[in-house]
Amino acid sequence: MGVDAVVVGSGPNGLAAAITLARAGRSVRVLEAADVAGGGARTAELTRPGYLHDVCSAIHPLAAASPFFRELDLAARGLALVHPQAPVAHPLDGGRAGVLERSLRATCERLGRDGRAWRWLVGRPAGRFDRVVPDVLGPALHRPRDPLGLAGLGLRSAPSALLAARLFRSDEAKALFAGSAAHAFLPLNRPATATFGVLLSAAGHAAGWPVVRGGSGELIAAMERLLESLGGTIECGHQVTSMSELPPARAILFDTNPGQLNAIARDELPAGYRRALARYRHGPGAFKLDYALSEPIPWTNPDCRRAGTVHVGGTIGEIAAAEAGVWRGQHPATPFVLVGQQSLADPTRTPDDGHTLWAYTHVPHGSQRDMSEAIERQIERFAPGFRDTIVERHVAGPSWYAAYNPNAVGGDITGGSHGGLQLVRRPTLLHPHRTPNPRLFLCSASTPPGGGVHGMCGYHAAHAALAGVLG
Ligand SMILES: Cc1cc2nc3c(=O)[nH]c(=O)nc-3n(C[C@H](O)[C@H](O)[C@H](O)COP(=O)(O)OP(=O)(O)OC[C@H]3O[C@@H](n4cnc5c(N)ncnc54)[C@H](O)[C@@H]3O)c2cc1C
Incomplete structure (x- = not known):
């Protein structure tokens, strides 16, 4: 039976697109490759x-922080975000640590002589976060709602993370900022890498870095319930490989990477646009370990024991060297590791007194190297005895992720490199969610505002469809 819209892929953006269309009264069917x-x-x-692990x-x-999620009452559908005592901690040798508290004042007090600079670089954007976020996560081209706030954010975000961190004098403040900036998957000397440090740190003060009670899958479950209540349907176990498999629909939205859109819809797209899709670059990969632990990680620094996320990698110099090495195709001996201790804030993650741990590092695109030893050495460096707490581990490298999700080419988990022009040209500069074919749209993290679970790529693509063929 025909529908108004088919969405290919049920990631956060695919479901966001489906929900946005269903809320506008359109009939929607989602086709998902996985089970x-x-x-x-x-x-x-x-x-x-x-033991519930966030894959x-x-x-x-x-x-x-997402304006899309803030429009929905997902709490009524069972979603609960839980906040750890502190969003982020960043251990350094000698038992020291930089700590991002929810409270800006508490963070600045801890940072001492760097508190003023933190307040300027991070605190000001945090202060007007709710006004500026709709602009930051807004469509690629739009009239800003908060031009002053956006200009202030632009000033702070334009430099490289290394340059911005020169505002600080202590190792703690520099490392705390660099850890969030390194979420960019880019060398920290690249222009605009400060964006990730400023925005993610400001989000820590303004919105927190919560986890989902019961696991991230519960966010999806709440979205599914909402979509179904609006009449939308999801069919799993259907990997779409050609347009002929799709049911009749007025619009098709692809929660896929540009390469898949190119392959699936090749006969319905002009050659020039297909060349832009073919030029699209995927970035470095992720190598991840999930652990069942007998007890929480025995961090030397006590503040790391109350943080939801711990950035492990030492000083800003060490992190910059590690990320630059990955970009050059090397595997750092002392990698930057993102550690999530979800079970501290969410005891429902385990059926007993044990704990879960989530830890990943950046590796070159398509890497086959096992980074388990290097990751564990880094954690052990700041938490002697960590290895004794390990009950079981699950290993997932780039090829595991590429098999798990066809969007994760070479283990790229961000929907495509954020390097160079691709920070904004995802995959095209003008109207990135539309294609030259008025029926076809791209709604994945390969469009602005890029990677992460915010649903805004899907939301914008759905609005582009509603403004066009579904209007
Ligand atoms: C290890 C790791 C850690 C991460 N950590 C975080 C984090 O802590 N916070 C955060 O905000 N983000 C994080 N991310 C990033 C986040 O998961 C992604 O940016 C986000 O899921 C992108 O959503 P999406 O809907 O665009 O695509 P995806 O989530 O990739 O979903 C796409 C869906 O489409 C399906 N699909 C693809 N091709 C087809 C096809 N041809 N036919 C049918 N179905 C298809 C796939 O199976 C998949 O289900 C992480 C990602 C990884 C892998």
């Missing part, structure tokens, strides 16, 4: 029965 909906926001018992996304400052 379970959710793309990069699924939860699974990767280690032991009853991909775990930490949700972007979901908490």
Whole structure:
């Protein structure tokens, strides 16, 4: 039976697109390759029965800040975001640590002589976060709602993370900023890498870095319930490879990468646009370990024991060297590791007194190297005795992720490199969610505003469809 819209892929953006269309009264059918909906926001018992692991996304400052999610009452559909005592900690040798508290004042007090600079670089954007976020996560070209706030953010975000961090004098403040900036998957000397440090740190103060009670998959479950209540349907186990497989529809939205759009819809797209899709670049990959632990990580610094996320990688110099090496195709001996301790804030993650741990590092695109030893050495460096707490581990490198999700080419988990022009040209500069074919739209993280669980790519693509063929 025909529908108004088919969405190919049920990641956070595919479901956001489907919900936005269904809320506008359009009939929607979602086709998903995997057996379970959710793309990069699924939860699974990767280690032991009853141990709930976030297979991909775990930490949700972007979901908490997203204008799309704020429009929905997902709490009524069972979603609960839980906040750790502190969003982020960053251990350094000698038992020191930089700590991002929810409270800006507490963070600045801890940073001492760097408190003033933190207040200027991060605190000001945090202060007008709710006004400026709709602009930051808005469509590629739009009239800003808060031009002053956006200009202030632009001033702080334009430099490289390394340059911006020169505002600070202490190792703690520099490292705390660099850890968030390194979420960019880019060398920290690249222009505009400060954006990630400023925005993610500001989000920590303004919205928090929560986890989802029961696992990120519960966010998807709440979205599914909402979509179904609006009449939308999801069909899992259907990997779309050609347009002929799709039911009749007025619009088709692809929660896929540009390469898949190119392959699936090749006969319905002009050659020039197909060349732009073929030029699209994927970035470095992720190598991830999930653990069942007998007890929480024994961090030397006590503040790391109350943080939801711990950035492990030492000083800003070490992190910059590691990220630059990955970009050059090298595997750092002392990698930058993003650690999530979800079970501290969410005891429902395990059926007993045990704990879960989520830890990944950046590796070159398509890497085959096992980084387990290097990751564990880094954690052990700041938490002697960590290895003794390990009960079980699950290993997932780039090829595991590429098999898990066809969007994750070479283990790229961000929907495509954020490097160079691709920060904004995803995959085209003008009207990135539309294609030259008025029926076809791209709604994945390969469009602005890019990677992360915020749903805004899907939301914008759905609005582009509503303004066009579904109007
Ligand atoms: C290890 C890891 C850690 C991460 N950590 C975080 C984090 O802490 N916080 C955060 O905000 N983000 C995080 N992310 C990123 C986040 O998961 C993604 O940016 C987000 O899921 C992108 O959503 P999406 O809907 O665009 O695509 P995806 O989530 O990739 O979903 C796409 C869906 O489409 C399906 N699909 C693809 N091709 C086809 C096809 N041809 N036919 C049918 N179905 C198809 C896929 O199976 C998939 O279900 C992480 C990702 C990974 C892998």
